[in-house]
Amino acid sequence: MWNPDTYLAFADHRGRPFYDLMARIGAQAPRRVVDLGCGPGNLTATLPQRWPSAVIEAWDSSSEMVAAARERGVDAGVADVREWSPQPDTDVVLSNATLQWVPEHPDLLTRWAAALTPGSWLAFQVPGNFEAPSHEAVRRLAARGPWRELLQDLPFRVGKVVDTPSGYAELLTGAGCTVDAWETTYIHELTGEHPVLDWITGTALRPVKSRLTDERWLDFRAELIPLLDEAYPARPDGRTFFPFRRVFVAAQVG
Template sequence: MKWDPKQYAQFSDHRDRPFHDLTARITAGDPQLVVDLGCGSGPQTHSLAKRWPAARVIGLDSSAEMIEQARAKQQAPNLSFEMADATIWMPDPDTDVLVSNAMMQWIPGHRVLMQGWLNALAPGAWFAAQVPGNFGSPSHALMRELADSKRWAPQLSGVLRHRDVVAEPAEYLRLLLAAGYETEVWETTYGQVLLGPEPVLKWVRGTALRPVLDTLDTDEAAVFESQYAELVAHAYPAFEDSSGRTMTLFPFRRIFMVGRTL
């Protein structure tokens, strides 16, 4: 799947907050090797390099576009970026901190992969991950319904995953406990306020809509987006604040897990 770093960077304040809420729970004092799996264009990885200047910090991603952007814009003496396929990647035994932020939901069967990563980390190592928990929200449900409609099903059948994309918090908790981790798992629903016209469409263009945009040609994608925008405008009605700004409430549920292997 092709990623657009510029599109993804929109709403960066909202997208960055879960990463910082996640990594704040990691209390590793002096790690030597920190890995950010699914680093995207790298600004959060750069924050890890600043937090642990004595550590070697590596950002990994399967998108050549994202890695190119990261190498060009995120630089520090202890920071590097590499291409990696998370479906076959395994952490080195000397990894002290492994972070995966909003990446695992893209991989079918990621819980099996996660179990392998947990088992590969040495005693004392940290694992921290965050996945979106909003696949039942209108933004995703309406997209799937439209893709399954008579107009779009011939081209988009099976393109959007929706069953078993992520687990509930209790399942991730059991995985971490079974692997011998001291752990905490929690969820947060952020009450996001998006500004301007069609903000939900602009949000999903950077993430959930990517499989559709990769499948349809330019003209068809524009028609799909127009129909989708009309649907979500009713689900997430815009309003004006006292200064006349147009804003939309966009609640977003996230699932977090942090653990240290014993």
């Protein structure tokens, strides 16, 4: 389960890549714009400002996120992106921080590119931080002591979860697209007692939390805190710098 409130605790930071991606989409007056993985809808709700004449189509696999999106006035539905196909009038498909959850997403990208009409746009952003100290700390803790048995079958993602910008460029150029691909490392300036823990609680730690009782979850947090504090020490003024790499692609179908 996704918790929209936890996810939105860093809404401003999480929203920056969405707007950076949007800036590279050259569609002028698209008929239909699709947001795959719309989350709580706070970003989807801004799409009519960019494209006021477009039909906005939004999907997410989490019923909790879809409910939050609908509360914001977004016409969202529950669906797995693996089962989605574009309607004939789809001119823009965008996905923000979703495809990293789908191991076969390269196949989906080539399938969508083939189904879209020439001139359409396919744009997405995925985190590229799976080897970051935050994720490594979670994997180290989960592999030791009593946590090994409780969490042994969780799919802690390592290795090639997402591709490089050049890898995606090769993939979609081969699918007949003109591709703009790049990566950015954001240095998020966070505040609070344990801000990195709070950040990953809304994303990477969801599978861990879902597996543990409330009491054991608090124990796991308590053991994780010093590992994260060591990796991301707070400055004397209370701020913590949290580097976060992301990979972007804005492709136009040829």
